[in-house]
Amino acid sequence: xxxLNDEVQAQLKTVFENMQxxxxxxxxxxxxPCETCQETSDxxxxxxxxxxxLHLKMYDIxxxxxxxxxxxxxxxxxxxxxxxxxxxxxxxxxxxxxGHEINSFVKGIxxxxxxxxxxxxxxxxxxxxxxxxxxxxxxxxLGCPHCSGAVEKAHKLALxxxxxxxxxxxxxxFYDLSDRFNVSSVPKIVINDDFEFVGNQPLETFLExxxxxxxxx
Amino acid sequence: xxxxxNMGIDSSKEKVGAIPVDADVxxxxxGPAGISAAIYAKRKGLRTVVITETTGGQINDTTxxxxxxxxxxxxxxxxxxxxxxxxxxxxxxxxxxxxxxQIISGANNLKTLVLSDGNSYNAKAVIIATGSRHRxxxxxxxxxxxxxGVAYCAICDGPLFRDRNVVVVGGGNAAVEAAIDLSKLAxxxxxxxxxxxxxxxxxxxxxxxxxxxxxxxxxQITEIQGIEKVSGxxxxxxxxxxxxxxxxxxxxxxxxxxxxxxxxxxxxxLNERNEIIVDHKMQTSLSGIFxxxxxxxxxxxxxxxxxxxxxxxxxxxxxxxxxxTNEEETNHEIA
Numbered sequence: 020x021x022x023l024n025d026e027v028q029a030q031l032k033t034v035f036e037n038m039q040x041x042x043x044x045x046x047x048x049x050x051x052p053c054e055t056c057q058e059t060s061d062x063x064x065x066x067x068x069x070x071x072x073l074h075l076k077m078y079d080i081x082x083x084x085x086x087x088x089x090x091x092x093x094x095x096x097x098x099x100x101x102x103x104x105x106x107x108x109x110x111x112x113x114x115x116x117x118g119h120e121i122n123s124f125v126k127g128i129x130x131x132x133x134x135x136x137x138x139x140x141x142x143x144x145x146x147x148x149x150x151x152x153x154x155x156x157x158x159x160x161l162g163c164p165h166c167s168g169a170v171e172k173a174h175k176l177a178l179x180x181x182x183x184x185x186x187x188x189x190x191x192x193f194y195d196l197s198d199r200f201n202v203s204s205v206p207k208i209v210i211n212d213d214f215e216f217v218g219n220q221p222l223e224t225f226l227e228x229x230x231x232x233x234x235x236x
Numbered sequence: 237x238x239x240x241x242n243m244g245i246d247s248s249k250e251k252v253g254a255i256p257v258d259a260d261v262x263x264x265x266x267g268p269a270g271i272s273a274a275i276y277a278k279r280k281g282l283r284t285v286v287i288t289e290t291t292g293g294q295i296n297d298t299t300x301x302x303x304x305x306x307x308x309x310x311x312x313x314x315x316x317x318x319x320x321x322x323x324x325x326x327x328x329x330x331x332x333x334x335x336x337x338q339i340i341s342g343a344n345n346l347k348t349l350v351l352s353d354g355n356s357y358n359a360k361a362v363i364i365a366t367g368s369r370h371r372x373x374x375x376x377x378x379x380x381x382x383x384x385g386v387a388y389c390a391i392c393d394g395p396l397f398r399d400r401n402v403v404v405v406g407g408g409n410a411a412v413e414a415a416i417d418l419s420k421l422a423x424x425x426x427x428x429x430x431x432x433x434x435x436x437x438x439x440x441x442x443x444x445x446x447x448x449x450x451x452x453x454x455x456q457i458t459e460i461q462g463i464e465k466v467s468g469x470x471x472x473x474x475x476x477x478x479x480x481x482x483x484x485x486x487x488x489x490x491x492x493x494x495x496x497x498x499x500x501x502x503x504x505x506l507n508e509r510n511e512i513i514v515d516h517k518m519q520t521s522l523s524g525i526f527x528x529x530x531x532x533x534x535x536x537x538x539x540x541x542x543x544x545x546x547x548x549x550x551x552x553x554x555x556x557x558x559x560x561t562n563e564e565e566t567n568h569e570i571a
Contacts, residue, residue: 022237030241058237119240161238163392164296164313191395201465203486204383204393217383 022058023065034125035070038132043074043101047092049081055192059096059115072132076101091184094193098124100131109177114189118161123170123187130178138179138222145226146180151236153229155185158197158207168219169206176225183229240313255329258358259285261553262349264336265365267293268539269529271319272546273363273553278326280554286323287331287349287357292316293367294493294530295539299391299417303436304539315539331357336366339503345524345560360560361524361553364500364512365546368493368530368537373405377460378489385466385486390414397422397486403469405457406490407431412439414490415449425449426482428471430456452482460487495531507533517552518545524560526553 023031046063048056060077067073080087080095090099090107098112108131116124129135138146155173159166173185190197190205200209209215214228261277263270266288277284295301298312307315323330335352339362342348349357370388372378378386387393390404394417402422404415407429416439419425425448432453433440443449452471459470461481468483495511505513505521511534512520512527520527528549529542 023239027239027241062237115237117237117239121239121241125241160392160395162395163389164240165290166392191398197396201384203385203396203465204387204389205396207383 021065022062023069028065028069031066031069031125034129035072037129037134038070038072040103040131040133041072041074042103042128042131043076043105044128045076045078045086045090045099045101047078047080047083047087047095047097047099049079049095053095055115056096059098062115062117063098073128094196096192100127102131109181109184110174111184111186113186114192115161116187116189119164119167120159120161120170120187120189121167123167123174126167126171127174130175135175135178138175142222142226143179145230146176146183149180149182149229149233151182151233152211153180153183153232154211155183155225156188156200156209156212157185158188158190158200158202158205158209160190160205163205165219166206169208172219172222172225173208176222176229242313242317255285255331256283258360259283260359260557261285261361261363261550262287262347262357262359263363263365264288264349265293265367265529265531266291266320266330266332267365267367267529267542268295268316268319269367269531269542269546269549270363270365271323272543273365273528273550274323274328274546275326276547276550277363277553278323278328280550282550282554282557285329285331285357285359287334287336287351289333289335289352291320291330291332297389297391299413301539302438335499337499339500339525341503341522341525347524361526361556363518363546363549363553364497364504364520364525364527364531365529365542365549366496366499366531367542368495370489371492371494373457373460373489373491375457375459377462377466381460381462381466381487384464385462385484386460387486387488388490390417390488390490393486393488394418394421399423400485401426401483402486402488403428403482403484404488404490405429406492407433407435407453408490408492409435409439411435411490412443414488416443416446418488419446419449422486423448426484427451428455428457428469428482429453430474493530493537497531509533517555518549519552519556524553524556 067075094113157170157173170187177183177185204217210228260282263273263286274286295312295316336349338350340348347362398421401424403426412435415425454474455471461468472479514532518526526549528545530537
């Protein structure tokens with residue numbers, strides 16, 4: 020069955036024309052039990068067909084555990100975006116980036132492809148002070164219209180600083196993890212498994228939380 | 237599998253109609269009122285710009301719209317997209333992800349908009365269409381348990397309450413729609429409202445056919461209870477004065493909206509609900525500034541009404557700009 024209809028395909032083709040560099044989508048799956056692995060794989064296969072700049076690599080989280088460890092992949096399905104030199108860019112999507120998350124996914128691809136807009140000088144200055152590892156988890160649901168905005172911000176921060184990594188987590192697929200972090204409103208942002216806030220807050224809020232962590236360390 | 241691709245809406249790099257150095261009319265807000273105003277203004281030949289934090293506004297949070305003529309049933313998001321696409325066809329420039337912090341009314345009828353990104357922007361006329369946001373319940377526990385079971389967006393947070401018991405507070409269309417949506421996921425939905433329903437009869441009929449929705453009318457919530465997360469609500473029945481505690485895992489608050497008018501307080505007159513007071517041409521107390529949609533005074537906050545008000549505001553702004561031009565010409569002749 021075709022997952023991307025003609026209209027979406029055409030839109031994706033146009034959007035991906037802005038890609039300046041190739042991007043490899045690394046998908047980690049495993050054989051049963053994985054409820055959404057097959058759908059995610061079908062979706063990505065159709066998506067990469069919309070641009071010659073897109074490539075798909077499939078991994079099995081158990082068989083390819085060395086590679087999974089390299090990218091810190093712990094769940095399936097999980098998607099990691101690699102740049103043209105096959106380098107890990109510290110951004111990840113856990114769970115299928117469908118629904119509204121297709122927007123953060125396409126944005127992520129464009130960023131890694133060199134088609135993103137740079138952050139302001141002031142934000143870059145503040146980020147240059149970050150010297151301790153920061154992990155940003157953004158819990159989302161696929162029906163949430165403003166969640167992708169929060170994912171995009173977290174990913175942008177990760178792409179702009181080598182100490183930061185950011186991951187989208189689809190709350191329904193990873194129910195136990197969501198439960199552990201008491202996710203009952205999305206987007207919920209959890210930084211280093213400790214600091215948290217709810218909502219698609221301005222970039223300033225992300226920066227403040229990151230700066231708190233730098234101060235603690 | 238559903239996909240909601242809206243790169244056209246969120247792509248900041250997109251170049252649709254260059255942004256003029258200054259505008260005849262600056263429209264603040266990109267919801268139904270703002271976009272309708274923009275379409276009318278542009279078609280009158282005015283140099284138009286839309287300054288907005290998000291495109292689509294609150295309809296993006298609505299699952300389905302069934303009362304907008306021409307579309308018997310359409311998702312809120314798709315309707316927002318259609319509005320935006322029509323504006324795009326007309327090459328109307330949008331300044332996105334930008335808010336307006338202040339409007340300064342200067343000399344020569346010029347209005348200066350101070351933007352959230354530090355820049356400022358001049359326009360001869362301004363249409364305020366900044367809409368509204370969720371009103372809070374204002375009871376103990378709401379603040380501390382926000383994001384811990386207290387929620388304001390059923391389509392966002394509903395899936396997190398699968399097989400749980402949830403409360404929906406409110407009696408309008410938004411509340412009943414939320415209850416119907418949640419009933420598909422939750423074990424039980426408890427509707428609590430302090431008076432009688434004011435939702436549309438079609439929605440009430442639909443709700444009545446669902447057997448896991450329980451209704452408590454004339455019931456006031458006095459507290460949202462819970463320590464780490466919501467455990468229930470304390471209520472008081474307004475008819476028999478009885479108090480009880482209803483256990484629940486989540487509370488969805490749908491008790492109406494607050495106008496986004498903080499940035500114009502002191503500049504234009506507001507009513508006691510903080511909505512902008514307008515006349516029948518959507519003119520505010522300050523000449524050259526108009527308001528339309530949920531932010532403007534008036535009952536019945538509906539998409540179709542916001543769209544109508546946007547059109548009125550744009551046509552009135554056009555009239556205003558014509559009088560300005562005439563005055564300038566007269567002044568010129570006298571000089």
